[in-house]
Amino acid sequence: MTSLWQHARRPATRDDESWSVDGNVYYGTGRPVDGKERPLTYDFEAKVRHAYKANGPVFALMMVRQLLFSEARFQFRQMRNGRPGELFGTPALAPLETPWPGGTTGNLLSRWIQNADLEGNGYVTNRNPGRLKLLRPDWVTIVTGSREEPGLPSEAIDSELLGFMYDPPTGSEPWFLLPEQVGHFAPYPDPEFQFRGMSWLTPVVREIVGDTAATRHKLKFFENGATPQVIVSFDASVTADKVKKFATLMNSEHGGVDRAYKTLYLGGGADATVVGKDLQQLDFKATQGAGETRLAAAAGVPSVIVGFSEGLAGSSLNAGNYASSRRRLADATMRPLWREAAGSLAPLIDVPAGAELWYDDRDIAFLREDRKDAAEIQGLQSRTIRQLVDAGYEPASVVAAVEAEDYSLLRHTGLYSVQLQKPGGGTAAPTTNPEVT
Structure with missing residues (x-):
C-alpha cells in the first residue's frame, strides 16, 4: 500500500488550461496523468464564488434541486427473480438516518447534491464505524491503475479503480480510502474521464457569465440616473479646464439613481445628445429570460417550477402545463438522482441478502x-x-x-366459476319444500 500511496500523491505543478470571460478566470480540469483523475481547487472555488454565491438564477436552480432531493428517505427493497418487491427497514439504515451527531438524511443529501452540482462529484465515507463524513470534492483525487502496475493510465484496458485520496491542504499526509469505503455520487459522467462526473454548470458557464453581465448592465443603468447615455459637446472656444469643471458639476448633480429625472441645465456652448438604448429598447427582459431558460434546461428544472420569467408567461401556468412540468422534474431529474444516490451509498451499508438499497419518496x-x-x-x-x-x-x-x-x-386451481366447482362434479341437488307435494 505504501507504493500506491506514494503513487497517488498530487503533483505540485498545475499545467491545466484556463480561460477568462469578462475578467473572471475559470480553470478547466487536466487529463488523467499516471492513474490520477483529480479536480482543481480553482475550478470548484470559481463555481462557488462566481456562480452559486453570485448568480441568482444558478442559486435558485440549485436550491430547487437541493430541497427536493433532500426530501427522500432510504429503505431496503426486496428483489424477487430480478423484480422489485416491497420496501422495508432494518437497523442497518442507522448511518443514513443519523450520518453524524445531530445530522439527518436530509442534511446528508443536501450537502451531497450541492457538491455534485458544483464539482460533478460528491463523496462520502464510512471510515468511522457507524458514521458518515462528507469529503470536500476538490480535495479528493481518484486513483486508478492496475494493482500489479500502478502506473497504468485510466484509459488502459487493465486499469481499474484503486481508491480515493483525500488530501486537505493541512500539510499532513493524505488519507487513502478503498472503493468500498467511499460513496461516489457522480450523476452526470464526464465523457473524457472514466471514473469522474461532470457538473451540469460546466456547459453553461458562459451563460452564467452572460447573465451576470446583464445584471451588472441593469445595475449600471440605474446607477447612472436611469437614463440613456448622454454625450455633451462643447463649442471649440470652450477650454479644457472649463469642460472638466462642467463634467465634475454634472456628475455630482445628475449621477446616480437618487438624482434621476432631474432637469439638466447646460451653459453656453454645451449641447447634450442622447445615445444608446434604454432597457425597453434592448428588450432586456427577453434577453435575460432566454439565458435563464437555458440554465434551467441544463439543470433539468422547468422554468415554471423555479419561477423564471419565461416560465411565468402565457400558458405555462395552466394547470395541465404546470402538472406536466412537475412530472418532468420528478420523473426525468429527481428519480434518476435518487436512484444514483442509493446505488452510490449501498457499498457503505450492510444490505440484506435478496434486497437492494432504494429511496422512499412516498412522503414527499x-x-x-x-x-x-x-x-x-x-x-x-x-x-x-x-x-x-x-x-x-x-x-x-x-x-x-x-x-x-x-x-x-399464473397457476390455475382447476376450479371454475365463483363456486369453484370441480369440472364434471355434477350440479347441486334441487332444494325441496316439505310442504309441497
Whole structure:
C-alpha cells in the first residue's frame, strides 16, 4: 500500500488550461496523468464564488434541486427473480438516518447534491464505524491503475479503480480510502474521464457569465440616473479646464439613481445628445429570460417550477402545463438522482441478502399527484386480481403475475366459476319444500 500511496500523491505543478470571460478566470480540469483523475481547487472555488454565491438564477436552480432531493428517505427493497418487491427497514439504515451527531438524511443529501452540482462529484465515507463524513470534492483525487502496475493510465484496458485520496491542504499526509469505503455520487459522467462526473454548470458557464453581465448592465443603468447615455459637446472656444469643471458639476448633480429625472441645465456652448438604448429598447427582459431558460434546461428544472420569467408567461401556468412540468422534474431529474444516490451509498451499508438499497419518496409533498396516479393504478390492478381469482387462479400466483406484469406466472386451481366447482362434479341437488307435494 505504501507504493500506491506514494503513487497517488498530487503533483505540485498545475499545467491545466484556463480561460477568462469578462475578467473572471475559470480553470478547466487536466487529463488523467499516471492513474490520477483529480479536480482543481480553482475550478470548484470559481463555481462557488462566481456562480452559486453570485448568480441568482444558478442559486435558485440549485436550491430547487437541493430541497427536493433532500426530501427522500432510504429503505431496503426486496428483489424477487430480478423484480422489485416491497420496501422495508432494518437497523442497518442507522448511518443514513443519523450520518453524524445531530445530522439527518436530509442534511446528508443536501450537502451531497450541492457538491455534485458544483464539482460533478460528491463523496462520502464510512471510515468511522457507524458514521458518515462528507469529503470536500476538490480535495479528493481518484486513483486508478492496475494493482500489479500502478502506473497504468485510466484509459488502459487493465486499469481499474484503486481508491480515493483525500488530501486537505493541512500539510499532513493524505488519507487513502478503498472503493468500498467511499460513496461516489457522480450523476452526470464526464465523457473524457472514466471514473469522474461532470457538473451540469460546466456547459453553461458562459451563460452564467452572460447573465451576470446583464445584471451588472441593469445595475449600471440605474446607477447612472436611469437614463440613456448622454454625450455633451462643447463649442471649440470652450477650454479644457472649463469642460472638466462642467463634467465634475454634472456628475455630482445628475449621477446616480437618487438624482434621476432631474432637469439638466447646460451653459453656453454645451449641447447634450442622447445615445444608446434604454432597457425597453434592448428588450432586456427577453434577453435575460432566454439565458435563464437555458440554465434551467441544463439543470433539468422547468422554468415554471423555479419561477423564471419565461416560465411565468402565457400558458405555462395552466394547470395541465404546470402538472406536466412537475412530472418532468420528478420523473426525468429527481428519480434518476435518487436512484444514483442509493446505488452510490449501498457499498457503505450492510444490505440484506435478496434486497437492494432504494429511496422512499412516498412522503414527499411535491409528488402527491404521483401518489394519486399510483392509487388509480392500484385500483385497476385490484380489479384485475379479483377477476383472475374469480376465474379460478391461485390468489398468490395472481398477485405475483400482476406485480411482475407477467401472466405466465399464473397457476390455475382447476376450479371454475365463483363456486369453484370441480369440472364434471355434477350440479347441486334441487332444494325441496316439505310442504309441497
